[in-house]
Amino acid sequence: MKMSVLxxxxxxxxxxxxxxxxxxxxxxxxxxxxxxxxxxGDAISRITIIRKSPLMxxxxxxxxxxxxxxxxxxxxxxxxxxxxxxxxxxxxxxSCGDCVKACPFQGIRLHxxxxxxxxxxxxxxxxxCVKACPKGALSLVWLPETRK
Amino acid sequence: xxxxxxxxxxxxxxxxxxxKKTSTMEITDEFARKYLGGNGFSARFIFDMVDxxxxxxxxxxxxxxxxxxxxxxxxxxxxxxxxxxxxxxxNGFFDSISGGHMGAEIKYAGYDGFLITGRSDKPVYVxxxxxxxEFRSAEKIWGRLTSETQEMIKEEIGDPKICVSAIGPAGExxxxxxxxxxxxxxxxRGGVGAVMGSKNLKAVAVRGSGTNEVADPEKFEEWxxxxxxxxxxxxxxxxxLPTYGTPVLVSSINNMFGAWGLGTIxxxxxxxxxxxxxxx
Numbered sequence: 001m002k003m004s005v006l007x008x009x010x011x012x013x014x015x016x017x018x019x020x021x022x023x024x025x026x027x028x029x030x031x032x033x034x035x036x037x038x039x040x041g042d043a044i045s046r047i048t049i050i051r052k053s054p055l056m057x058x059x060x061x062x063x064x065x066x067x068x069x070x071x072x073x074x075x076x077x078x079x080x081x082x083x084x085x086x087x088x089x090x091x092x093x094x095s096c097g098d099c100v101k102a103c104p105f106q107g108i109r110l111h112x113x114x115x116x117x118x119x120x121x122x123x124x125x126x127x128x129c130v131k132a133c134p135k136g137a138l139s140l141v142w143l144p145e146t147r148k
Numbered sequence: 149x150x151x152x153x154x155x156x157x158x159x160x161x162x163x164x165x166x167x168k169k170t171s172t173m174e175i176t177d178e179f180a181r182k183y184l185g186g187n188g189f190s191a192r193f194i195f196d197m198v199d200x201x202x203x204x205x206x207x208x209x210x211x212x213x214x215x216x217x218x219x220x221x222x223x224x225x226x227x228x229x230x231x232x233x234x235x236x237x238x239n240g241f242f243d244s245i246s247g248g249h250m251g252a253e254i255k256y257a258g259y260d261g262f263l264i265t266g267r268s269d270k271p272v273y274v275x276x277x278x279x280x281x282e283f284r285s286a287e288k289i290w291g292r293l294t295s296e297t298q299e300m301i302k303e304e305i306g307d308p309k310i311c312v313s314a315i316g317p318a319g320e321x322x323x324x325x326x327x328x329x330x331x332x333x334x335x336x337r338g339g340v341g342a343v344m345g346s347k348n349l350k351a352v353a354v355r356g357s358g359t360n361e362v363a364d365p366e367k368f369e370e371w372x373x374x375x376x377x378x379x380x381x382x383x384x385x386x387x388x389l390p391t392y393g394t395p396v397l398v399s400s401i402n403n404m405f406g407a408w409g410l411g412t413i414x415x416x417x418x419x420x421x422x423x424x425x426x427x428x
Contacts, residue, residue, distance in 0.1 A: 023390075024331075026249065030222040033359070040221045041256055041359035042309070050308045053295075054332050058308075106308075112357035134376075 011142040013084045013122055015047070015130065017059035021137035024051055031132035035123050043112050046120045047129050059138075062086060062107035062120040070119075073102035079117075086119045093117065152177045154361050155217025156185075160193075161259045163274060163281065165347055166207060166266030170281045175260060185216030185260070187243055190232035193263055194241060204236035204339070205322065205346040207267035213254065213313070213352065214261035220252040220360040222372070224379060227251060229330075230261075235338040237324045242338030246313075248330035253311040256356025264349065273301065273314075273351040278358070286350035291317060294329035301353050314351035315341040322346055 029045035037044055048060040070086060071079045078092035095115035100108050108117050130138045151158040160173040183192050190212040197210050211233045218226035229251030235242030257278050271286040289297050297314040318326035319341030326341030327334040362368045380386045388396040
């Protein structure tokens with residue numbers, strides 16, 4: 001975990017998705033929900049795979065983009081960028097859902113019960129989706145950070 | 149009502165297309181233990197609800213979509229849902245099991261299955277969003293192929309994540325072996341698509357925001373690891389089926405039936421999924 005925090009100050013983490021290897025089993029979603037909440041469900045998963053055509057899949061997850069639309073869209077300034085992750089301050093958040101609408105990658109959604117935004121946090125530096133993928137379609141890569 | 153077993157939600161949704169009304173039916177622990185799910189539930193409900201003398205295209209015929217207790221958790225080889233009805237092809241009980249994520253989505257919506265009766269006067273599709281059930285007009289998408297239908301419904305609702313089971317032109321025109329397609333997987337053979345078409349029901353779309361739990365997560369994880377390793381030891385499951393699909397079973401079943409002295413099919417090219425040159 002410490003290693004990843006050190007790396008995140010210089011580089012940007014990204015969960016890379018290889019469409020050709022994906023089998024659309026959604027085990028990544030199960031493992032994500034299991035790690036964070038101990039339950040299974042695709043509404044509480046921070047990664048989502050959708051199917052566009054028989055062999056075309058799309059992975060919806062926080063990409064740590066350079067523009068950070070969600071942070072600028074938040075009216076109460078509850079979101080911030082810390083150590084490679086978008087962090088939610090649950091005291092400031094008023095569950096308006098503006099960040100969900102602002103994200104062009106559809107990487108944010110509201111938790112169905114607490115109504116707090118849930119965003120990929122890389123499972124403390126060791127993503128469970130990457131570990132769980134039986135086809136090796138997901139991988140964690142570090143990209144050079146262009147904006148601090 | 150909370151059930152003893154966490155694999156069941158304890159609720160069956162009954163959808164009446166004639167009156168456009170829905171109601172829920174509770175199931176008990178005993179019922180779940182006796183009939184398990186999927187095929188058992190469907191057979192019991194259809195036995196109770198359908199008069200055997202009716203025509204399959206009668207409005208009182210029931211289309212049942214049922215799930216089992218393994219849905220919505222990551223048990224390998226269990227991601228299926230079950231469709232049953234009185235078949236227009238054979239006039240008997242018919243069931244088909246289809247892949248796709250419909251079963252998990254039904255569980256997340258808080259149900260164990262749907263029972264669809266009646267006949268709508270206009271083409272509709274049903275959208276189940278947890279407790280809200282909407283009957284939406286399907287006049288725009290009537291006549292479309294299943295892949296187009298699924299995309300149009302996802303666009304209309306505005307969520308790419310919902311799961312849609314739809315019929316195509318075959319089901320609308322009551323072809324007696326029409327399929328119901330979820331994503332790119334089919335509930336085929338006996339004509340459940342034709343029965344849906346006779347009810348003027350184009351599609352069933354489901355979005356669930358619920359969760360599933362297992363009773364003992366640690367033991368479950370341990371068992372899952374063991375199971376995944378065991379699956380990889382079987383050559384048909386490890387490499388045969390993922391590469392070639394169901395047709396890979398043709399040759400082995402052929403050999404098995406030949407050894408029993410039952411009927412076999414002649415080996416021909418591409419019939420076992422491998423496109424090997426064979427004699428006719």
